Amino acid sequence: MAHYYTEPSRTFSEYLLVPNLTSKDCNPSKVSLKTPIVKFKQGEEPEFSLNIPFSSAVMQAVSDDRMAVALARSGGISFIFGSQSVEGQAEMVRKAKGYKAGFVVSRSNLTPGHTLKDVLDLKERTGHSTVAITDDGTPTGKLLGIVTGRDYRLSRDPRVKPVSEFMTPFSKLIYGNVGLSLSEANDLIWDHKLNCLPIVDEEQKLVYLVFRKDYDEHKENPYELLDANKSYIVGAGINTKDYEERVPALVAAGADVLVIDSSDGYSEWQRETIQYVKSNFKVKIGAGNIVDREGFLYLVESGADFIKVGIGGGSICITREQKGIGRGQASSLIEVAAARDEYYRETGIYIPICSDGGIVHDYHITLSLAMGADFVMMGRYFARFDESPTRKLKIGNNFVKEFWGEGSNRARNWQRYDTGGKQGLVFEEGVDSYVPYAGSLQENLDKTLHKIKSTMCNCGSLSIAELQQNARITLVSATSIVEGGAHDVILKENSITGE
Ligand code: RVP
Numbered sequence: 001m002a003h004y005y006t007e008p009s010r011t012f013s014e015y016l017l018v019p020n021l022t023s024k025d026c027n028p029s030k031v032s033l034k035t036p037i038v039k040f041k042q043g044e045e046p047e048f049s050l051n052i053p054f055s056s057a058v059m060q061a062v063s064d065d066r067m068a069v070a071l072a073r074s075g076g077i078s079f080i081f082g083s084q085s086v087e088g089q090a091e092m093v094r095k096a097k098g099y100k101a102g103f104v105v106s107r108s109n110l111t112p113g114h115t116l117k118d119v120l121d122l123k124e125r126t127g128h129s130t131v132a133i134t135d136d137g138t139p140t141g142k143l144l145g146i147v148t149g150r151d152y153r154l155s156r157d158p159r160v161k162p163v164s165e166f167m168t169p170f171s172k173l174i175y176g177n178v179g180l181s182l183s184e185a186n187d188l189i190w191d192h193k194l195n196c197l198p199i200v201d202e203e204q205k206l207v208y209l210v211f212r213k214d215y216d217e218h219k220e221n222p223y224e225l226l227d228a229n230k231s232y233i234v235g236a237g238i239n240t241k242d243y244e245e246r247v248p249a250l251v252a253a254g255a256d257v258l259v260i261d262s263s264d265g266y267s268e269w270q271r272e273t274i275q276y277v278k279s280n281f282k283v284k285i286g287a288g289n290i291v292d293r294e295g296f297l298y299l300v301e302s303g304a305d306f307i308k309v310g311i312g313g314g315s316i317c318i319t320r321e322q323k324g325i326g327r328g329q330a331s332s333l334i335e336v337a338a339a340r341d342e343y344y345r346e347t348g349i350y351i352p353i354c355s356d357g358g359i360v361h362d363y364h365i366t367l368s369l370a371m372g373a374d375f376v377m378m379g380r381y382f383a384r385f386d387e388s389p390t391r392k393l394k395i396g397n398n399f400v401k402e403f404w405g406e407g408s409n410r411a412r413n414w415q416r417y418d419t420g421g422k423q424g425l426v427f428e429e430g431v432d433s434y435v436p437y438a439g440s441l442q443e444n445l446d447k448t449l450h451k452i453k454s455t456m457c458n459c460g461s462l463s464i465a466e467l468q469q470n471a472r473i474t475l476v477s478a479t480s481i482v483e484g485g486a487h488d489v490i491l492k493e494n495s496i497t498g499e
Pocket of ligand 1 (some may be wrong): 057316379380404
């Protein structure tokens with residue numbers, strides 16, 4: 001006979017946190033959100049931790065190299081999407097790893113033979129007023145000079161004037177050599193009143209530009225997540241089909257943490273993939289998604305470094321409707337967290353868990369941490385920002401960003417949903433949609449983090465571990481959910497009704 005669960009499966013919106021005593025020294029500025037992302041032994045430190053408990057989803061519409069840089073800069077991690085060619089994904093990882101905070105690869109380049117008109121056209125196209133002049137017009141050619149807006153007079157200079165006649169030539173440039181630290185570069189910028197400092201190698205080839213404003217920006221990111229070489233920590237998604245080609249390429253490109261991206265991870269395919277990675281590479285690997293104790297233990301015993309929880313809760317996901325599998329995100333998380341704690345008590349090995357999908361309100365993040373998640377993975381949340389890889393469109397009077405599921409026809413990520421047999425997407429498990437455009441990642445993240453920290457203080461907790469220990473969580477009735485929003489008043493236009 002089939003097994004019947006006695007409790008219905010529940011979502012985050014069915015729960016609330018009940019405040020604990022808040023002591024006078026418990027305030028948001030003192031809260032630490034540092035959290036482990038890979039397994040570790042009792043008494044030891046995990047090899048990788050996040051400074052904020054956020055990861056961005058393994059999705060075409062969410063996690064590319066730009067998102068990876070933006071999120072690592074704020075203390076979280078992106079898992080660059082795997083539903084693309086091995087070369088394409090490895091290139092994104094390489095770009096994100098190669099990005100040195102404050103050091104940028106020059107985006108506007110010309111040769112001395114170009115003209116003032118070419119400079120103006122390029123400025124119009126890119127918006128950059130600093131143009132590097134190299135022998136071959138590439139960002140890594142031999143640096144021959146720099147052109148800025150101060151080098152020409154639009155009222156006097158003919159548009160056909162060659163760049164060689166008005167650029168600041170290399171012999172008059174202040175430049176730095178490869179290996180210079182950002183603060184040394186900044187000293188040169190200040191000492192010589194520069195806006196931009198080129199960095200060249202021993203053959204005078206251009207490597208980076210350092211801009212004054214980027215240094216200031218860098219200083220504002222105390223949480224940034226860096227490896228020992230001061231590159232950002234970068235994650236990447238893999239599947240259980242082409243791992244023998246994909247994993248070596250991702251590791252060679254510098255990926256720090258991999259995750260097997262699958263809608264149902266309780267499978268022998270995942271065990272084989274984990275074992276292949278563990279026996280050939282040092283790179284860390286997470287697995288999932290699972291929704292119960294059995295799935296958790298199976299993947300842990302297969303060697304996974306962290307476990308991802310959740311089936312069917314994603315905003316664009318229709319797996320539950322299409323296949324009738326899944327479980328409410330809160331119920332899944334509560335059961336898996338209990339299994340994780342039991343495993344820790346028995347073995348002394350702590351396995352971080354990631355709650356993936358179904359975060360709608362900021363407080364859902366705090367709830368999931370309180371229920372035992374070490375970090376969350378979000379798609380919709382990040383898709384709304386400037387940094388996501390999709391188009392921003394105006395629909396009616398509102399700006400939106402495109403957002404589609406990995407199981408939609410648009411992404412055609414059949415490997416994520418494959419259970420053996422026919423290779424290809426036979427039916428859709430995700431939709432193609434829009435999400436409201438919300439501006440920059442940093443701005444939104446700051447607000448969300450503040451909310452989380454302030455709720456943690458209501459719960460008398462200064463760290464995620466304390467929250468998990470101290471939290472008191474109550475189920476809410478359908479009528480008390482109504483009570484939680486604005487009710488029995490006539491709302492004025494532009495009132496805040498949600499996030
Ligand atoms: P959300 O944050 O609610 O947008 O959920 C994102 C999650 O949804 C992803 O991390 C993934 O687990 C899941 N997903 C992605 N594509 C699809 C689909 O097409 N069904 N589901």
